[in-house]
Amino acid sequence: MVNKKKIVEVDENTEERILSAAKKVIFSKGYAGARMQDIADEAGINKALLHYYFRSKDKLFEMIFKEATGKLMPQISSIFRDPQLDIFAKIRAFCRSYIGTWMEQPYVPMFVLYEFHSNPNKGIAHLFDKEKFKPIREEVLSAFGTASKKKQIRPVDPYHLFLNMISLCLFPFMGSPVFKAVTGISDKQFDLMMQQRAHEVSEFIIESIKYRK
Numbered sequence: 001m002v003n004k005k006k007i008v009e010v011d012e013n014t015e016e017r018i019l020s021a022a023k024k025v026i027f028s029k030g031y032a033g034a035r036m037q038d039i040a041d042e043a044g045i046n047k048a049l050l051h052y053y054f055r056s057k058d059k060l061f062e063m064i065f066k067e068a069t070g071k072l073m074p075q076i077s078s079i080f081r082d083p084q085l086d087i088f089a090k091i092r093a094f095c096r097s098y099i100g101t102w103m104e105q106p107y108v109p110m111f112v113l114y115e116f117h118s119n120p121n122k123g124i125a126h127l128f129d130k131e132k133f134k135p136i137r138e139e140v141l142s143a144f145g146t147a148s149k150k151k152q153i154r155p156v157d158p159y160h161l162f163l164n165m166i167s168l169c170l171f172p173f174m175g176s177p178v179f180k181a182v183t184g185i186s187d188k189q190f191d192l193m194m195q196q197r198a199h200e201v202s203e204f205i206i207e208s209i210k211y212r213k
Helices: 004-010 014-033 036-043 047-053 057-069 072-081 087-104 108-118 123-128 130-149 158-183 187-209
Strands: none
Touching: 014 036, 014 047, 014 057, 014 108, 036 047, 036 057, 057 108, 072 087, 072 130, 087 130, 087 158, 087 187, 108 158, 130 158, 158 187
16 A cells, blocks of 8 residues: 555655656657656656556646646636727737747647547547537637627627637647748747747737728
8 A cells, every 4th residue: 555644755746747757758659659657757756656646647638738728728718708808909818828828838739639639539538528618619709799799890700710819829839840840940939939929910810800991
């Protein structure tokens, strides 16, 4: 039996070390290829200790995913519920929040996309329960509909608008290896572009949907 008190005394940052190791192993080997033993080895702990903190690889990735989106989803909800922000301010805030999140964890989007398409009915698919995202989806679409009725923006399909916003913010992180190879820019130059991109994307979107008499 594992002595819980002894484990706690081993290292106050054990869970953080495990999550850091899990990210490295899972993102490099893929969800299916990553083994719990690999993660334990990378974290410098034994497998029993790893299982004490996380019973399975599913639980580990769920924690990683929640860490990546745990701040993002409430931020998006707060942005689109804020009555003090007009639709253009909401779009700007959304782009800053969305791009900022993936700048901190640039490998998550591509990994999630690959794993979701590889295992659409298992693995990490359960993290994309549509009911979980329903409140945010409805808040975003409602904000677009209200702005259109007020003639702040031209009549536009809200789903296409939402997709355009997400695509323009997300694609650079998924296509960065190809973009860097084609353009020859450095990692540092690319990071600088991403810092500027929230402004570029939001203004591009806003100019395309502004209501014009």
